[in-house]
Amino acid sequence: MPNRLPLRTKLAWGIGGVADNLIPNVLAALALPIYNLLFGLDVVLIGIALAIPRFLDALVDPYMGNISDQARSRWGRRKPYIVLGATLCAVLLPFFWAPVFGKSETALFLQLLLLGCVYSFSYTVFVIPYTALGYEITPDYDDRTRLLAWRMYLGLLAGLTIPWLYKLTFVTEFGATQEKAVLVLSCLVSVVIFATGAAPGFLVREHVPKEMEEKLTFWTSLRTAMRNRPFALILTGYCAVLIGLFTVSSLALYLNIFLVCGGDKQQAAYYGGLAGMASAFGSYLGLLAVSKVAGLLGKGVAMTTALSLAVVGFLSLLVTLTPRAPYFQLVSFFIQGFALQGAWLMVSSMVADVCDEDELETGRRREGIFSAVTSFVQKLLLSLTALTGGVVLKLCGYQDNVTPSDATNTAMKLTFILIPSLTLFVAILIFRKYPITRQRAERTRALLAERLAAPSP
Numbered sequence: 001m002p003n004r005l006p007l008r009t010k011l012a013w014g015i016g017g018v019a020d021n022l023i024p025n026v027l028a029a030l031a032l033p034i035y036n037l038l039f040g041l042d043v044v045l046i047g048i049a050l051a052i053p054r055f056l057d058a059l060v061d062p063y064m065g066n067i068s069d070q071a072r073s074r075w076g077r078r079k080p081y082i083v084l085g086a087t088l089c090a091v092l093l094p095f096f097w098a099p100v101f102g103k104s105e106t107a108l109f110l111q112l113l114l115l116g117c118v119y120s121f122s123y124t125v126f127v128i129p130y131t132a133l134g135y136e137i138t139p140d141y142d143d144r145t146r147l148l149a150w151r152m153y154l155g156l157l158a159g160l161t162i163p164w165l166y167k168l169t170f171v172t173e174f175g176a177t178q179e180k181a182v183l184v185l186s187c188l189v190s191v192v193i194f195a196t197g198a199a200p201g202f203l204v205r206e207h208v209p210k211e212m213e214e215k216l217t218f219w220t221s222l223r224t225a226m227r228n229r230p231f232a233l234i235l236t237g238y239c240a241v242l243i244g245l246f247t248v249s250s251l252a253l254y255l256n257i258f259l260v261c262g263g264d265k266q267q268a269a270y271y272g273g274l275a276g277m278a279s280a281f282g283s284y285l286g287l288l289a290v291s292k293v294a295g296l297l298g299k300g301v302a303m304t305t306a307l308s309l310a311v312v313g314f315l316s317l318l319v320t321l322t323p324r325a326p327y328f329q330l331v332s333f334f335i336q337g338f339a340l341q342g343a344w345l346m347v348s349s350m351v352a353d354v355c356d357e358d359e360l361e362t363g364r365r366r367e368g369i370f371s372a373v374t375s376f377v378q379k380l381l382l383s384l385t386a387l388t389g390g391v392v393l394k395l396c397g398y399q400d401n402v403t404p405s406d407a408t409n410t411a412m413k414l415t416f417i418l419i420p421s422l423t424l425f426v427a428i429l430i431f432r433k434y435p436i437t438r439q440r441a442e443r444t445r446a447l448l449a450e451r452l453a454a455p456s457p
Contacts, residue, residue, distance in 0.1 A: 005138050005147060012203035013137060014150025016082070016130050019197030021155040023089045023123050025162045026189055027096065031112065033166050034097060034182055041108045049112040051383060057120035058379035061128060062222055065372025068129040069365070076206035077368075078129035085126025086197025090190040092119045097182045126197055128375060132367035133200060135352040136207050139448075141441045142295045145349040149287045152345060156283055158192075163273055165189075207365075224362060225369045230436050231354045235377055237430035238347055241307070242381045244423025245340075247388060251416040254393065259409040260326050271326050278330040282337030290342025294349070300434040303346040307428045310339035314421045321413060347374070353436045356444045360451075 031050060035041040064081075071077045096115055101107040134151060138144055169182040226232060252275075256268035286306070294302035313335035320328035351374055355367045396415055397408035404412070 004140065004143050009137065009204065010147050010150045011154075013134055013147065013200045014154050015196045016086075016200040017151035017153075017155030017196075018158040019086055019089070019193045020127055020130065020151070021158040021162075022189060022193050023093075023126070023197070025159065026093065026165060026186070027116070027119070029162050029165050030169070030182065030186075031096070034169070035108060035112060038178055038182075039099065039103055039108055041105060041112070045105070045109045046112065049109055049116060052113060053116035053120040054379060055383045056117060057124055058376050058383060060121060060124050061372040061376040061379065062369065063372075064124050064128045065132070065366075065368035065370070066222070068132055068368035068372075078133040079201040079204070079206055081125050081129040082133065083198045083201035085122050085124070085129075086194055086201070088122035089119060089126060089197065090194035092122060093190045093193065094183055094186045097179070097186055124375075128368060128372045130197075130200060131348075131371040131375070133204060133206060134348070135355050135367040135371065136365060137204065139356070139445050141353070141438050141445075144352045145291050145294050145299070145345065148348045148352070149291055149345055151348075152287055152341060153284065154196075156280055156341075158196075160277070160280055163276055222369060222373070225358070225366065225373060228354060228358055228361075230357065230434065231351065231370060231373075233430060233433060233435075234347060234350050234354065235374070237303075237427040237434075238374070239377060239381065240423045240427040240430060241340075241343065242378060244420035246382055247392060248416045248419050250393065251396075251412050254398065254404075255321060255409070255412055255416060258404045259413060260321065260323050260329070262323065263403060271329070274327075274330055275333040278334040279337030282334040282339075283341035286338035286340070286342040287345055289338070290345060294346065298438055299346050299350055299353070300431060300437070303343060303350070303431045303434065304428050306339045306342040306346065307424050307431065308339075310336055310343065311421050311424045311428075313339055314417050314424070317413070317417050321417075350434065350436065353441050353444075356441065356448060357436065360444050360447055 028050075032043065032046055035046050036043050068077055068081055071081070073080055092115065096112070096119075099108060099111060101111055134148055135144075138147055165185065168185055169178050171181060253268065253272060256271050256275075257263060257265055260271060261267040290302050290306050293305055313332050316332045316335065317329065320330075320332045322328065351370050352367075355365065355370055358370070359365055392415065393412070396411040398404055398412065
């Protein structure tokens with residue numbers, strides 16, 4: 001019989017997905033409108049102040065993973081860091097919106113930059129051990145997928161509130177001025193971050209492995225993780241998907257403004273919001289469907305199926321992204337959300353299986369380093385492609401303060417559709433080679449169980 005976790009355990013760990021969604025996205029959603037439109041800080045300086053912490057955060061991830069793997073305490077390896085990181089983020093968030101050093105350009109820039117660095121580091125302290133804890137809670141091939149899906153179910157629920165945060169800063173019940181309102185609002189969000197982020201640390205029982213004879217150095221741990229062939233394959237396919245998506249992400253808003261809405265920014269924001277909602281609803285259904293496919297046919301098949309459907313979602317924009325029928329694009333974004341959220345779930349579930357094979361080979365449980373390297377790749381590519389967003393616009397012929405020509409709009413549309421379609425196709429070819437089947441995963445778990453039951457020499 002499969003070793004299913006009780007629902008309360010899945011909820012206790014999955015609730016951390018709310019904090020995981022809010023910690024980075026609240027800052028991302030409010031930094032530009034508050035620091036630029038309210039405080040008057042130049043948008044270029046805001047971009048620099050946000051990009052540097054993100055890049056440094058990516059570099060710290062693998063170290064945090066190794067620290068978590070090597071830690072020993074009466075409360076476990078992961079749980080103390082989960083509680084600490086969630087607490088720090090909850091305390092720090094309101095300080096972004098209180099310009100305690102004044103409102104000069106230098107003071108605002110330094111506050112956003114320095115506070116952003118500490119905040120990003122605190123997020124790493126939380127999210128790397130939190131993810132690693134999810135990988136190790138259950139050894140069951142299918143129940144891992146079901147457990148990891150709860151993080152996404154609950155995180156997506158929190159994510160639905162993100163597009164409305166800026167509008168809430170104008171609600172007078174939160175404060176007589178917008179500056180006071182954003183401060184009150186961030187305090188309320190901080191309470192949610194602490195409650196949901198710290199919950200896994202207090203409520204989930206952690207598996208603590210046997211004491212190891214010696215601790216691995218960071219570089220030794222990283223090197224052995226990267227030599228794991230299934231993990232290297234997962235990272236390669238993951239990179240292909242992220243490069244395609246991140247490279248063209250900046251084009252979506254411009255296409256809605258200039259192609260679909262003829263320059264009407266407010267109308268474009270409306271359709272963009274609807275597209276986000278359509279993607280979110282698709283994501284919920286995608287988690288259910290891809291989990292079912294993974295249970296019936298295996299994770300490799302589920303992954304390639306999800307990526308194939310994502311290609312369909314992007315190619316459909318050739319027809320649905322049109323000023324003649326602006327609402328048609330919602331169909332494409334629904335399909336993309338359905339497919340890609342399922343793909344993210346499969347990445348997490350596959351990495352969890354890799355951790356078992358790594359333990360069989362090395363005799364160590366190292367979920368932290370695998371979680372950290374995956375996070376490092378995501379953040380690094382996000383930082384690098386953020387720098388190329390403007391370049392892609394320029395290559396399409398876009399010029400600041402100039403209404404794009406029909407040729408420029410067509411170039412942006414084709415770029416937005418074809419680049420991710422191509423990289424998703426490459427990822428499909430890569431994931432077709434994913435070697436850990438259900439039978440192989442179950443055989444690995446059986447060998448690990450035999451090793452654990454064997455008497456010590």
